[in-house]
Structures are given as structure tokens and as C-alpha cells.
Amino acid sequence: MALVSGPGRGGMDSMPAEMRLFVDKHVRYIQSLDSRKDELEYWLTEHLRLNGLYWGLTALHLLGHPDALPRHELLEFVFSCLHENGGFGAAPGHDAHMLYTVSGVQILATLDAFDELEKRVPGGRMKTGQYIADLQDPETGTFAGDEWGERDTRFLYGALNALSLMGLLHLVNVDKAVDHIQTCANFDGGYGTSPGAESHSGQIFTCLAALSIAGRLDLVEQDKLGAWLSERQLKNGGLNGRPEKKEDVCYSWWVATSLAMLKKLHWIDGAKLTAFILQCQDPELGGLADRPGDMVDVFHTVFGIAGLSLLQYPGLAEVDPVYCMPRAVTARCLSRQW
Amino acid sequence: MEPDERDVSSSDLQDQAYDALSEFFSVHEDEVVEIEILPPAIQPTDGLLMMDGLNVGVPKKILVLAYVKARQLFFASIQVDGTSLQALDASRVMLLFDPEHITVANFRKRRILNIKAEAPGQFIQVVIRELVFINSILTSPLHRQSKSPTLWHHRAWLLGMLIPIKLIDASGEQLLAFARAELDAVLKSGEWHPKNYYAWQYARRLLTRVESLYANDSDHAWKASYHEFLATCASLIRAWCCLNPSDISGWTFLSFLLPRLNSLTSRRRIVQQVLDYAINLQAKQESLWVFLRTVLADSILGHERDALIQLLHNFQKERAGAVRDVSPENCVMQADTWIKSYSKELAESRSSQTLPNPSRS
Numbered sequence: 001m002a003l004v005s006g007p008g009r010g011g012m013d014s015m016p017a018e019m020r021l022f023v024d025k026h027v028r029y030i031q032s033l034d035s036r037k038d039e040l041e042y043w044l045t046e047h048l049r050l051n052g053l054y055w056g057l058t059a060l061h062l063l064g065h066p067d068a069l070p071r072h073e074l075l076e077f078v079f080s081c082l083h084e085n086g087g088f089g090a091a092p093g094h095d096a097h098m099l100y101t102v103s104g105v106q107i108l109a110t111l112d113a114f115d116e117l118e119k120r121v122p123g124g125r126m127k128t129g130q131y132i133a134d135l136q137d138p139e140t141g142t143f144a145g146d147e148w149g150e151r152d153t154r155f156l157y158g159a160l161n162a163l164s165l166m167g168l169l170h171l172v173n174v175d176k177a178v179d180h181i182q183t184c185a186n187f188d189g190g191y192g193t194s195p196g197a198e199s200h201s202g203q204i205f206t207c208l209a210a211l212s213i214a215g216r217l218d219l220v221e222q223d224k225l226g227a228w229l230s231e232r233q234l235k236n237g238g239l240n241g242r243p244e245k246k247e248d249v250c251y252s253w254w255v256a257t258s259l260a261m262l263k264k265l266h267w268i269d270g271a272k273l274t275a276f277i278l279q280c281q282d283p284e285l286g287g288l289a290d291r292p293g294d295m296v297d298v299f300h301t302v303f304g305i306a307g308l309s310l311l312q313y314p315g316l317a318e319v320d321p322v323y324c325m326p327r328a329v330t331a332r333c334l335s336r337q338w
Numbered sequence: 339m340e341p342d343e344r345d346v347s348s349s350d351l352q353d354q355a356y357d358a359l360s361e362f363f364s365v366h367e368d369e370v371v372e373i374e375i376l377p378p379a380i381q382p383t384d385g386l387l388m389m390d391g392l393n394v395g396v397p398k399k400i401l402v403l404a405y406v407k408a409r410q411l412f413f414a415s416i417q418v419d420g421t422s423l424q425a426l427d428a429s430r431v432m433l434l435f436d437p438e439h440i441t442v443a444n445f446r447k448r449r450i451l452n453i454k455a456e457a458p459g460q461f462i463q464v465v466i467r468e469l470v471f472i473n474s475i476l477t478s479p480l481h482r483q484s485k486s487p488t489l490w491h492h493r494a495w496l497l498g499m500l501i502p503i504k505l506i507d508a509s510g511e512q513l514l515a516f517a518r519a520e521l522d523a524v525l526k527s528g529e530w531h532p533k534n535y536y537a538w539q540y541a542r543r544l545l546t547r548v549e550s551l552y553a554n555d556s557d558h559a560w561k562a563s564y565h566e567f568l569a570t571c572a573s574l575i576r577a578w579c580c581l582n583p584s585d586i587s588g589w590t591f592l593s594f595l596l597p598r599l600n601s602l603t604s605r606r607r608i609v610q611q612v613l614d615y616a617i618n619l620q621a622k623q624e625s626l627w628v629f630l631r632t633v634l635a636d637s638i639l640g641h642e643r644d645a646l647i648q649l650l651h652n653f654q655k656e657r658a659g660a661v662r663d664v665s666p667e668n669c670v671m672q673a674d675t676w677i678k679s680y681s682k683e684l685a686e687s688r689s690s691q692t693l694p695n696p697s698r699s
Binding site for chain 2 (some may be wrong): 033043044046047089090094095097146148149150152187188192193194196197198199201224227243244245322
């Protein structure tokens with residue numbers, strides 16, 4: 001436990017080489033992803049295309065380049081994933097699922113495009129809200145991912161995230177969802193996908209963020225969980241997701257923001273973490289990888305940058321610790337009169 | 339936009355790759371096979387697959403080409419016919435390469451439900467073949483596939499159909515033998531992909547289902563063997579964990595099992611075996627010590643935990659004295675401290691040796 005919260009506040013230009021964030025490279029990397037349709041990689045990640053758009057768009061916003069992707073094309077793609085029932089699939093022709101629906105809503109929120117949704121599909125926002133709400137298990141309070149019934153606290157968090165952004169939280173039983181999260185609290189301090197499941201940083205994030213949306217962080221054993229989370233930092237400054245796993249830049253988000261929500265971000269060494277994240281950059285081609293030297297992808301890019309924003313790396317837009325979206329966007333949505 | 343098909347030779351190779359892989363699956367649809375992705379240095383003589391009985395080695399490039407073809411076939415076929423057999427064949431290759439493709443997994447589920455409704459005579463065979471197919475992917479040495487949340491959930495969904503089939507035999511020997519076989523699959527998958535979150539999550543789902551069957555009103559002979567079955571599982575898992583001491587998922591599953599053993603003494607015995615192992619081997623694996631500290635601070639051993647906590651404490655003092663290792667990385671010291679900080683209060687009564695099934699508190 002201890003130490004600093006982050007590097008100094010000097011402008012990015014005054015940063016020593018090893019502390020530089022290659023903003024322009026990352027922007028170009030994200031912009032290039034869509035133009036790789038001839039590459040096999042593009043087809044092989046079809047099952048998460050809509051997630052990928054959310055990751056890329058969010059990274060661009062945090063990097064201060066919100067308009068780097070063509071809005072119209074983004075929206076066309078998002079709407080092409082929309083099903084009759086209000087759910088979104090990963091790509092056109094793919095089945096609807098909570099995971100892609102949440103990304104769809106987050107993209108629309110970021111682009112401030114709910115009015116466009118209503119124009120396309122009258123009552124569209126409500127339809128999507130109802131699709132999500134219908135996935136709540138009335139008995140246990142948790143959420144399924146789709147009609148096939150897999151239950152996971154990730155889906156519960158996704159539901160509260162998307163519904164709150166659309167002003168539709170009242171469509172679900174939030175108290176029951178909170179009760180369910182309680183049953184997922186493990187004796188070691190962590191949380192898992194369901195009652196009795198293994199503690200995992202990603203699941204911890206989803207449970208804390210859901211509790212935060214519900215205003216019930218008071219229910220958490222904060223010291224015990226804070227201790228478990230602070231054990232995620234390794235000698236190289238990076239964070240892992242569970243005991244004895246390797247460091248991975250995406251945990252710079254899941255773990256750091258969990259600590260931030262508990263007001264214990266200072267329980268890890270922020271300077272060391274910042275240095276680690278920066279080493280995950282590809283300074284030539286842009287993008288971030290899971291750890292230094294590996295191949296980059298847009299998933300690790302957004303979570304590395306979000307982690308830097310949380311650690312107050314200069315020049316980045318403020319990230320919302322609960323939503324992993326620009327704070328400016330969530331503030332706008334959450335205060336909107338629908 | 340579709341992948342470029344103007345390159346004829348590439349398109350031919352796509353067809354050949356797809357046909358070879360699809361044929362392999364068809365020929366072995368009743369047997370669990372082992373699939374490996376070959377490193378670039380090893381090339382099959384026919385340029386496609388290296389086959390040896392139930393084993394097949396696929397070069398990555400061939401798998402990718404097969405996938406591109408399968409994808410075209412799948413989406414084209416389901417436009418025309420939602421239950422297309424061609425789509426079904428293609429779905430195997432697709433899930434092999436991209437196990438997170440829920441649209442394809444859902445298609446296979448829908449087909450199974452369709453058969454249940456329209457051709458019930460075929461239902462059992464179809465369900466069993468589905469388990470064989472899923473098992474082949476999940477227990478093969480495929481790093482990404484063996485941890486797939488989509489495929490492990492697909493398996494859990496299949497359980498809903500498999501369990502009634504296994505219960506048909508009233509003595510239920512089939513049920514417990516089946517559960518054991520499923521657990522063996524989890525262990526195998528856990529070996530290909532260490533700390534395999536969703537495999538072990540499946541194991542919890544499996545046991546929870548068996549537990550609720552046990553608790554229901556029906557009067558099956560298998561219930562007499564249930565506790566012995568749990569005890570055997572606990573032994574098996576404890577042994578596996580000691581062979582894989584860095585595997586936090588294995589250890590976590592052991593701590594899931596422990597409260598389900600119906601005697602405090604048998605629980606304590608298992609934990610003592612682990613503690614003895616840790617002390618004798620001077621084990622330093624963080625996961626092992628996280629298991630020990632959690633289980634010893636919890637109430638699941640009742641007062642039988644006291645002797646073990648003392649043992650751990652003595653060991654820690656010995657090490658601090660002899661080795662002078664008081665660094666924060668000293669996992670023994672950390673465990674000792676954690677137990678002191680977070681020990682759960684025990685109920686006053688020391689009487690029960692046998693506790694009812696654990697309730698979530």
C-alpha cells in the first residue's frame with residue numbers, strides 16, 4: 001500500500017521519452033482498423049465488431065480526438081446491428097446479446113445519437129430498454145445474456161450501465177440486482193460471476209460499478225477488497241487479474257478503477273503503473289498491447305488509455321470510473337430529462 | 339464486403355481446407371478427438387491436415403482458410419433454411435476457430451431443440467454427439483478454445499438435457515459416473531489452459547445441479563453414494579491442486595467443495611494435507627497460500643481450524659527466525675497476518691461434527 005497517484009502535470013511535450021504517450025499514432029491506429037476489411041483478422045473478430053467500435057470510439061474521445069471516426073458511418077453500422085426486439089448483435093446478421101446491446105447503447109450515448117435512434121425506430125430507446133429489462137431473472141435479480149440463459153454479473157452491470165444512460169433504470173428491480181451482487185461477495189473480499197464463483201478483477205469491477213450505479217457501495221467490505229486488489233500489482237508495475245497471473249494492461253483499468261471507486265487508488269503505485277502502461281505502446285504503429293512487446297489490439301488500447309486517464313496522465317479527457325466512457329458523456333446522459 | 343474470391347487458387351485451397359476438416363469431424367462424430375494447431379515449421383504431407391487416428395494437426399493457415407469458407411456457407415445457408423444441414427456442418431469449423439461466435443453456438447442449440455420437438459427418436463443421440471463435439475474442442479490442447487465462456491456455457495446448457503438422460507437408470511450410477519467424467523474433462527481442460535475460469539465455473543454449475551437433485555424429493559438409489567462421491571472429488575481435486583499449486587482456479591474450486599463435505603473432520607483432513615505439503619516443500623506459490631489463508635480464516639472447519647492455524651503460525655515464526663524473511667512478499671507471513679485480521683467468528687457450540695448443507699450467508 002502506498003505512494004503516489006501519478007506523474008507530474010507538465011504538458012505532454014515536456015515528458016521524457018519513456019513517459020510519452022504517442023497520441024497521434026494511436027489515433028491513426030484506431031482509424032485504420034476499419035480499413036482492414038481485406039485482412040483476415042477483420043473477419044475473424046466479427047463476433048465482437050460492435051464491442052470493438054465502442055472500444056475504439058472511447059479511446060479516441062479520451063485521447064482528445066472525438067471526431068476521428070466518421071459519425072455517419074459509425075451510426076449506420078450500429079443501426080445495422082439492431083434487431084426487431086431492441087437488442088443489438090455484434091455485426092449484421094449476428095444474434096442479439098446483452099454484451100453487444102450495451103456497447104450499442106454506449107456508442108449512441110457517446111455520439112449523442114438517441115434522437116437519431118428514435119427517428120430510425122420510433123420508440124427505439126424504450127424497445128432497447130425493454131430488451132435489456134426482460135433479461136432480468138425475477139427470482140434472483142441477476143441478468144441473463146440472452147434467451148439462452150447464461151447468467152453472469154457482467155450482464156447485470158451491463159444492464160444497469162445501459163439503462164441508466166438511457167434514463168430507464170426504473171424498468172428493472174435494482175434492489176434485487178443489488179441483493180444478487182451481495183450473494184456474489186466472496187469471503188476473500190472479491191466477487192465472481194455468480195454466487196460462490198472465483199474472485200476475478202473483471203467481475204469485481206462489474207459488481208462495484210453496478211453497486212455504484214445503484215448507490216450502494218456501502219455494502220462492500222472495502223478494506224478487505226482493497227487489500228485483495230492492491231495485491232494485483234507486480235514488481236514490474238503492471239497489474240494482474242488474479243493471483244499468479246501475468247500482468248496485463250487491461251487490468252490497469254479493471255483493478256485501478258475498482259480501487260478508485262473504493263477511494264483507494266493510492267493503495268497501488270500509480271507512477272509505476274503509468275510507466276508500465278506506456279511501455280505497452282507500439283511507438284511505430286500505434287495501439288497498446290497486453291504487455292510490452294506483444295501485438296496491439298483495440299481492446300488493450302482503450303483500457304490502457306482509460307487507466308492513464310484515471311491516473312491523471314496529462315492531456316487526456318476525464319474517464320468515468322463506473323462506465324469507462326468520457327465523463328463529459330456520462331454527465332450529459334445522466335442529467336438528461338428524457 | 340466479402341473476402342476476395344478472385345484468387346482462384348486461394349478459393350480452391352479454402353474449399354479443400356474446409357472439406358478436409360469437415361470430413362474429419364463427420365467421420366468421428368461419435369468419438370472425442372484431439373485437435374492441435376501445428377506450428378509453421380510442421381507441414382502435413384498433403385498440405386492440409388496431419389491425421390493420426392483420433393488426433394488431427396491443423397496448420398493455422400489451413401484453419402483460417404477453412405473458417406472463411408465455413409463462414410460463407412453458414413450465413414448463406416441459414417438465409418435459405420434455418421435448420422440447414424450444411425450450416426450445421428459449417429458450424430463445427432466455425433466454433434473450432436472462433437469459439438466466441440454465439441450466433442453459431444445458438445444455431446446449434448436451436449437445432450437440438452428442434453429435434454427434440456420434431457424428431458424425438460433422434461434426440462438422445464444428437465445430444466450425446468453434441469457433448470462429444472464440445473468436449474473435443476474444450477479438452478484439446480487449444481489455448482484459447484479451452485477457456486471459451488461461450489463453449490463452457492453451451493456445455494452447461496446441454497447439461498439440462500443430459501442429466502435427465504443419465505437419470506433414466508434408476509440406480510443413478512450413470513448420473514454420478516457422468517458427473518465424474520465431466521469433472522475429468524474440466525481437469526483436462528484446466529491443464530491445457532491454467533487458471534481456466536470458465537471450466538471451473540462449469541464444474542461449480544455441475545455440482546450445484548447434482549446438489550439440488552440430491553436435495554429434491556425423489557427417491558433415487560444414487561443418493562446413497564452422493565457423499566462418498568463428494569469425498570472422492572475432494573481428494574481428487576486436492577491431489578490435482580498439489581500438482582498444479584499455482585492454479586488459483588483449482589484451489590478456489592477446492593474451497594467451494596470443502597463446505598459440501600458433511601463432516602468437519604474430513605474437511606480438516608484435506609486442508610491439513612495441503613498445509614503439510616506447503617510446509618514440507620517450503621511452497622511459495624501465492625495461490626496455494628491464498629487458499630490456505632481463506633479457508634483457515636473462514637468458519638468451514640469449525641474449531642478444527644485452531645490446530646492448523648497454530649501450525650501455520652509456528653511455521654511462520656520458525657521461518658522469520660531462521661531465514662529472517664520478513665519481506666512483504668513472504669507469503670507465509672502474509673497468510674498468517676490475513677488470518678489474524680479476517681478470522682470469522684465461530685458459533686459458540688462445538689457440538690456438531692456433521693453440518694447441514696452450506697447456506698449463503
